[in-house]
Amino acid sequence: MTADTTLEFRAAIREAIIEEMERDESVVFFGEDVAAEQGGVFAVTPGIQELFGAERVFDTPISELAITGAAFGAAATGLRPVIEIMFGDFMGLSMDSLVNQSAKYWYLSNEQRSVPLVVRSAVGGGGRFGAIHSQTHATWFQGVPGLKIAFPSSPAEAKGLLKGAIRDDNPVIFLEHKRLYSVKGPVDDVPDSADGAIPLGRARIARAGKDVTIASAGKGVSDALAAAAVLAGENIEAEVIDLRTLRPLDLDTVLGSVSHTNRLLAVEEGPATGGWAAGLLGLIAEHGLHDLDDAWLLTTGELPIPYSPTLEDAFIPGADAITAAVRERAGVAAAR
Amino acid sequence: MLLIRLFETEMQRLFLRGEVHGTTHLCAGQEAVPVGVCSALEPDDYLAGTYRGHGHALAKGTDPDALLAEMLGRATGVCGGRAGSMNVIDVDHGLVGCFGIVGGSVAAATGAALTAKQQGRVAVAMFGDGATNQGYFHECLNFAKVLSLPAVYVCENNFYGEFTPMLKVTAGGDIAARAVPFGIPAVTIDGNDLWAVREAALEAVERARSGEGPTLLECQTYRHHGHSKADPAKYRPPEEVEQWLARDPLNVTRRRLADLGISEQELADADAAIKARIERAVEHALAAPYPDPAAESASEFAP
Numbered sequence: 001m002t003a004d005t006t007l008e009f010r011a012a013i014r015e016a017i018i019e020e021m022e023r024d025e026s027v028v029f030f031g032e033d034v035a036a037e038q039g040g041v042f043a044v045t046p047g048i049q050e051l052f053g054a055e056r057v058f059d060t061p062i063s064e065l066a067i068t069g070a071a072f073g074a075a076a077t078g079l080r081p082v083i084e085i086m087f088g089d090f091m092g093l094s095m096d097s098l099v100n101q102s103a104k105y106w107y108l109s110n111e112q113r114s115v116p117l118v119v120r121s122a123v124g125g126g127g128r129f130g131a132i133h134s135q136t137h138a139t140w141f142q143g144v145p146g147l148k149i150a151f152p153s154s155p156a157e158a159k160g161l162l163k164g165a166i167r168d169d170n171p172v173i174f175l176e177h178k179r180l181y182s183v184k185g186p187v188d189d190v191p192d193s194a195d196g197a198i199p200l201g202r203a204r205i206a207r208a209g210k211d212v213t214i215a216s217a218g219k220g221v222s223d224a225l226a227a228a229a230v231l232a233g234e235n236i237e238a239e240v241i242d243l244r245t246l247r248p249l250d251l252d253t254v255l256g257s258v259s260h261t262n263r264l265l266a267v268e269e270g271p272a273t274g275g276w277a278a279g280l281l282g283l284i285a286e287h288g289l290h291d292l293d294d295a296w297l298l299t300t301g302e303l304p305i306p307y308s309p310t311l312e313d314a315f316i317p318g319a320d321a322i323t324a325a326v327r328e329r330a331g332v333a334a335a336r
Numbered sequence: 337m338l339l340i341r342l343f344e345t346e347m348q349r350l351f352l353r354g355e356v357h358g359t360t361h362l363c364a365g366q367e368a369v370p371v372g373v374c375s376a377l378e379p380d381d382y383l384a385g386t387y388r389g390h391g392h393a394l395a396k397g398t399d400p401d402a403l404l405a406e407m408l409g410r411a412t413g414v415c416g417g418r419a420g421s422m423n424v425i426d427v428d429h430g431l432v433g434c435f436g437i438v439g440g441s442v443a444a445a446t447g448a449a450l451t452a453k454q455q456g457r458v459a460v461a462m463f464g465d466g467a468t469n470q471g472y473f474h475e476c477l478n479f480a481k482v483l484s485l486p487a488v489y490v491c492e493n494n495f496y497g498e499f500t501p502m503l504k505v506t507a508g509g510d511i512a513a514r515a516v517p518f519g520i521p522a523v524t525i526d527g528n529d530l531w532a533v534r535e536a537a538l539e540a541v542e543r544a545r546s547g548e549g550p551t552l553l554e555c556q557t558y559r560h561h562g563h564s565k566a567d568p569a570k571y572r573p574p575e576e577v578e579q580w581l582a583r584d585p586l587n588v589t590r591r592r593l594a595d596l597g598i599s600e601q602e603l604a605d606a607d608a609a610i611k612a613r614i615e616r617a618v619e620h621a622l623a624a625p626y627p628d629p630a631a632e633s634a635s636e637f638a639p
Contacts, residue, residue: 058483060479061475061478061482065471065476070443072447073444073449073450073451074448077452079450100435101443104423105425106638108423109418109419109425146637248637
C-alpha cells in the first residue's frame with residue numbers, strides 16, 4: 001500500500017475486508033444489502049461482490065436469525081464468515097446463535113474446532129435514529145465466555161482491528177460507531193500490528209498523561225482525546241486509553257496507567273447498570289485499589305435513547321461532558 | 337437401529353442409577369429416521385442433530401464408547417465430559433453438533449450447507465415437529481432456498497412438542513405442506529419404515545448434491561418414552577401408545593429383513609454382537625475417570 005493513505009472509516013473497513021478476502025479464500029461475506037450497488041445502508045462495502053463473485057459475497061433475506069445461524073454453521077465447518085447485521089439493535093434476533101452456538105462451540109466440543117466468524121454492526125447514538133437504531137449492543141454480550149468484542153476508534157484502528165478479527169479463530173462481535181463512518185484518518189501506520197492486523201485483546205495508550213486516566217472505546221476515544229486537548233490548556237494532563245476490545249478487557253494496560261495517574265474515568269455510551277465501564281471499575285478496584293484516589297463513570301441515563309435532537313444530545317456523553325466531568329472531579333486534585 | 341435402542345435402554349438404566357446426570361432425552365422408537373437418513377450420506381457429509389440426539393450421533397458414526405462416556409460425564413467422552421447429553425459435537429464424523437435449543441440444528445445445517453456447497457457435500461438438519469414453529473425453521477428454509485443450498489431438512493414428527501400434542505400448536509397440522517410456499521420439495525414418510533426413509537433421503541441427497549437445492553422430509557414416528565427424564569408421558573392416550581408400539585421400527589425392520597431372506601440365526605448373531613458392543617461401552621465408561629477440575633486447562637478462546 002502507498003504511504004500516507006488517508007481514508008474514511010467506512011473505506012478502511014472496506015479495505016480490511018478486501019485485503020483479508022484476497023489473503024484467505026475461506027473468508028466469505030454476507031448480509032442484508034451488502035452486495036447491492038450502494039454497499040449496504042451505510043455504503044461501507046460497495047463493489048466487493050464484483051471483486052470476489054456471488055459465491056463469496058452475497059445479499060441475504062432480512063433474516064437475522066438465519067444469517068447468524070448460517071454464519072455459525074459455516075464457521076463450524078471451515079469457512080470464515082464476515083457477516084453484517086445492519087444495526088446492532090437487530091442483534092436481539094441473533095442472540096441464540098451467537099450465545100448458545102458460536103460462543104460455546106470451542107469449549108463444548110472439547111476444543112475440537114473453533115468458530116471463526118465476525119459480526120459487523122453499526123452502533124451508537126447521535127444520528128437521530130431513535131431508540132431502536134442507536135444502541136450499542138456490546139453489553140448484551142459482555143458476560144458471554146467465548147465471544148470477543150472489538151470497538152474501533154479511528155480509521156486505522158478499524159482497519160487493523162477488523163483484519164485482526166477476521167484472522168482470529170473465535171467469534172467476534174465488531175462494533176462500528178455510525179458517527180465515525182465519515183471520519184478521515186491515516187491508515188498506513190497501524191500501531192501494534194503484525195502485517196496490518198491488530199491482535200484482539202490489547203488496549204493502547206491513545207494519549208499519554210499524568211493526572212487522570214480516561215478509558216473508553218469506539219467514538220468515546222475520540223471524544224476523550226478532544227476533551228484531553230481542552231483539559232491540557234487547563235494544566236490537566238489526561239491519559240486516554242483506547243480499550244479496543246471490551247472482551248477480553250486488557251486490564252493490565254489500565255492498571256499500568258492508573259498506577260501513575262491514580263484516577264480513572266470510564267466513559268461508556270450506554271447505561272451504567274450492567275455496562276462494561278462499571279465492570280472495568282469493579283475489576284480495577286479489585287486489582288488496583290491501592291493505586292486509586294478516585295474512580296468514576298460517565299454513562300448515559302437509565303432510559304432508552306431519545307429521538308429529539310435536544311434530548312439525544314443531552315443524553316449521550318460527548319467531549320464536553322467528559323471535559324466537565326474531569327474538571328469537576330480531578331481538576332482541583334491535579335492543580336495541587 | 338438396535339445399537340441405538342440398546343444405548344437408550346442403558347441410558348434409562350444408568351440414569352436411574354445416578355450415572356447420567358441432569359436430564360436426558362431418549363429417542364427409542366425413532367431409530368429408523370437417523371439410520372435411514374445417514375445410510376444415504378457419505379461419511380464426510382454434515383449432520384446437525386437435536387438434544388434428542390443419541391441416535392443422530394450413533395447413526396453418523398460416533399463411537400459408542402465415547403458417546404456413552406460423555407453421557408456419564410467422563411473424561412473419555414467424545415467432548416471430554418464438557419457437553420453432556422444435549423450438546424454432543426463430533427467433528428471427525430461430520431456431526432456439526434446436537435443442539436439444546438429447539439431449531440438450533442436447522443441453522444447449524446443451513447450454515448454447514450454453505451461450506452458443503454463449495455465442497456460438493458450435503459448438510460442435513462434433524463429436528464422435531466416443535467422446531468417447525470420456530471423462527472429458525474422458517475427463516476432457514478427461505479434462506480436455503482434462495483441460495484439454493486445443498487441442505488436436507490429432516491423433521492422427526494413424533495406428534496408431541498414436549499407434553500403438548502403437535503396438532504394443538506401447529507397451524508394447518510401438516511408439516512410437509514409448510515415447505516410448499518417456499519418452493520421446496522417435501523414429502524411425508526412413514527418414519528418407522530427404514531426403507532421408506534432411506535429412499536426419500538437418497539432422493540433428497542441427490543437433489544442437494546446436484547445443485548437443485550433443499551428438500552424437507554417429514555418422517556412420522558413416535559417416541560416410546562416421555563419428553564425427558566422428568567416426563568412419564570401420561571398425556572398420551574394408552575391406545576395411541578399401543579398402536580405405535582405395535583409398529584416398533586425394530587420389529588418392522590426385522591420382518592422386512594426376514595422377508596429379504598436374512599435367517600433367524602443371522603439376526604440373532606447380529607443382536608448378540610451389538611449387545612456385547614453396548615455392554616463393553618458401558619463397562620468402559622463406568623471405568624473411565626471423571627475430568628479432574630484441578631488438572632483442567634480449558635482456555636476460553638482458541639489460540
